[in-house]
Amino acid sequence: MGSMKKTLAISCLMMALYGFSMASTVYQVGDSAGWTSMGGVDYQDWAADKNFHASDTLVFNYNIQFHNVKQVTSQDFETCNATFPIATYTSGSDAINLERLGHVYFICGFRGHCLAGQKIDILISPVTSGPSPAHWPLSSRSSASSDLYFNKLYWTLSVLVLCLSQFAY
Numbered sequence: 001m002g003s004m005k006k007t008l009a010i011s012c013l014m015m016a017l018y019g020f021s022m023a024s025t026v027y028q029v030g031d032s033a034g035w036t037s038m039g040g041v042d043y044q045d046w047a048a049d050k051n052f053h054a055s056d057t058l059v060f061n062y063n064i065q066f067h068n069v070k071q072v073t074s075q076d077f078e079t080c081n082a083t084f085p086i087a088t089y090t091s092g093s094d095a096i097n098l099e100r101l102g103h104v105y106f107i108c109g110f111r112g113h114c115l116a117g118q119k120i121d122i123l124i125s126p127v128t129s130g131p132s133p134a135h136w137p138l139s140s141r142s143s144a145s146s147d148l149y150f151n152k153l154y155w156t157l158s159v160l161v162l163c164l165s166q167f168a169y
Contacts, residue, residue, distance in 0.1 A: 024053070024055040024056045024057065025053075025056045025057075026056070026057045026059060026095075027050065027052070027056065027057070027058050027059065028059045028061060029043070029046070029058055029059065029060050029061075029106075029120065030043065030046060030061075031046070034060070034061040034062055035060040035061060035062040035067055035069065035108070035118070036062060036063075036066075036067065036118070037066075037067070037108065037110075037112075037113040037116045037117070037118045041117075042117065043117065043118070043119060043120035044120065044121065046120070047120055047121065047122055047123075051125060052098055052122050052123060052124045052125065053098070053124060053125060053126070053127050054098055054099055054100060054101060054124055054126075054127075055097070055098065055099075056097075056098045056124075057095050057096065057097050057098065058095070058096045058098065058106075058122065059093065059094070059095050059096075060089065060093070060094045060096070060106070061092070061093050062092055062108075063092065064090060064091070064092040066110060067108050067110060067113065067118070068088060068089060068090045068108060068109050068110065069088070069089040069090075069094050069096075069106055069107075069108065069109075070082050070085035070086075070087070070088050070089070070106065070107050070108070070109045071085055071086040071087040071088075071089075071096075071104065071105065071106055072084075072085050072086060072105050072106070072107055073086065073105065074103065074105060076105070076107075077105035077107060077119060077121060080107060080114035080115050080119065082107055082108075082109035082114065085109070088109070098122065098124050100124065101124050101125065101126060102123070102124060103121055103122065103123055103124075104121075104122045104124060105119070105120075105121055105122075106119065106120050106122070107119040107120075
């Protein structure tokens with residue numbers, strides 16, 4: 001194999017592996033209960049057994065007449081102060097991409113909801129190994145997560161097929 005073909009083969013393999021490793025997880029906050037002050041969801045318990053990473057997505061589903069989502073500072077999280085949020089979401093189905101390592105804090109800005117427990121502290125950790133679908137919590141994966149995983153898998157396999165087809169002649 002010539003040096004040009006070796007370089008192309010290595011480049012294709014790296015692109016395929018990169019595409020697959022970039023798969024992220026979509027989490028529906030509160031699972032089927034969603035983002036609510038009713039129903040006894042303990043959002044800290046919900047988050048405790050999950051490993052959040054940069055590029056993952058949180059989806060907050062809620063009734064816009066009764067709830068919203070406000071990203072706040074650590075201090076405002078502790079005191080349930082929604083007066084000066086970092087960001088406010090009000091669509092009723094907010095998809096929020098996790099972008100940086102560390103803690104991200106969300107509360108409901110409706111009076112009394114945060115104090116009643118409608119708040120969540122998300123710790124975003126570095127990825128220590130490649131994602132393994134067998135270890136993803138099934139109850140927390142939405143169909144969007146599965147779709148994203150299979151789209152990445154399809155893209156990776158497509159790149160490999162394209163690259164391998166270049167060596168067929």
